[in-house]
Amino acid sequence: MSDISSRGETDSSSAPVHISSLLSDRLAAVRSGVAAAAAEAGRDVADITTIVVTKFHPASLVRELHALGVRDFGENRHQEASEKAQELSDLDLTWHFVGQIQGKKIRQVAQYADVLHALDRIRLVEALNEQPRTLDCFVQINLTENDERGGVQPDGLLALAESVLAHPSLNLRGVMAVAPLDEEPRRAFARLRGYSDALQQLAPHATDISAGMTQDYAEAIAEGATHLRIGTAITGKRPD
Ligand SMILES: *Cc1c(COP(=O)(O)O)cnc(C)c1O
Numbered sequence: 001m002s003d004i005s006s007r008g009e010t011d012s013s014s015a016p017v018h019i020s021s022l023l024s025d026r027l028a029a030v031r032s033g034v035a036a037a038a039a040e041a042g043r044d045v046a047d048i049t050t051i052v053v054t055k056f057h058p059a060s061l062v063r064e065l066h067a068l069g070v071r072d073f074g075e076n077r078h079q080e081a082s083e084k085a086q087e088l089s090d091l092d093l094t095w096h097f098v099g100q101i102q103g104k105k106i107r108q109v110a111q112y113a114d115v116l117h118a119l120d121r122i123r124l125v126e127a128l129n130e131q132p133r134t135l136d137c138f139v140q141i142n143l144t145e146n147d148e149r150g151g152v153q154p155d156g157l158l159a160l161a162e163s164v165l166a167h168p169s170l171n172l173r174g175v176m177a178v179a180p181l182d183e184e185p186r187r188a189f190a191r192l193r194g195y196s197d198a199l200q201q202l203a204p205h206a207t208d209i210s211a212g213m214t215q216d217y218a219e220a221i222a223e224g225a226t227h228l229r230i231g232t233a234i235t236g237k238r239p240d
Helices: 021-040 059-067 078-087 103-112 122-127 154-166 185-202 217-222
Strands: 049-053 072-075 094-097 115-119 135-140 170-176 208-210 227-230
Touching: 021 049, 021 059, 021 217, 059 078, 072 078, 078 094, 078 103, 103 122, 115 170, 122 154, 135 154, 154 170, 154 185, 170 185, 185 208, 185 217, 208 227, 217 227
Parallel strands: 049 072, 049 227, 072 094, 094 115, 115 135, 135 170, 170 208
Antiparallel strands: none
16 A cells, blocks of 8 residues: 555655555545535634544554645554554654543553543543643543443533643643434534533633544534544545
8 A cells, every 4th residue: 555665674754655546535535525514614624623543554654644734643542552653753743642541541642642632530630640741632521321432421521621720731622522323413513512612611712622533524513623533534444
């Protein structure tokens, strides 16, 4: 798929990056889909950041996407994310950690991640001691009643947000959610927007909304999403 030399053989940062035309076509299709959904919603597309979720894909794919102008990347597993961030440290990238965070791993994640999308419990905030740099974060809200889906239940949102606001190294950006499997995404994202409004009563600067994936990003844009987390529509199917 890519002709980048395998790691270690040559300095891959100076090797030409071969870009798959399928990849650039898929990226272009998503970019125009995002622009169309923004226009439809009467929003400025410049207010929307598309994070490309590259989990299960090799670092070489991230290099291709970087050559196509992508700077925001998402990963959801610590081991894989930390290896990729290290291998790609020559590129100027923003790493978004979008997966569930284990308490005992959060300090390691904070070493390479620039943005945490799934802060969902006060204990996680407490496990992160003061850091040498500020970490942006979203609090994840569970839009279902199933506690296994991740995210704080809405009635716990403000207490969690207060703990983030009190942390010297965390900068609260807003709310994050994944659409439930059994509900119209637009309806669920409308609720999320309401929680975002409630959060802004407490933290007026925390205006961002991380929502929208391959299947539902247009609905998320219609309900005010500022950060889309898009994987397969751009990367293609995940390799086994
Ligand atoms: C994998 C993942 C995505 C991207 O999913 P696609 O359906 O491939 O676009 C977005 N958010 C989170 C939290 C993910 O784990």
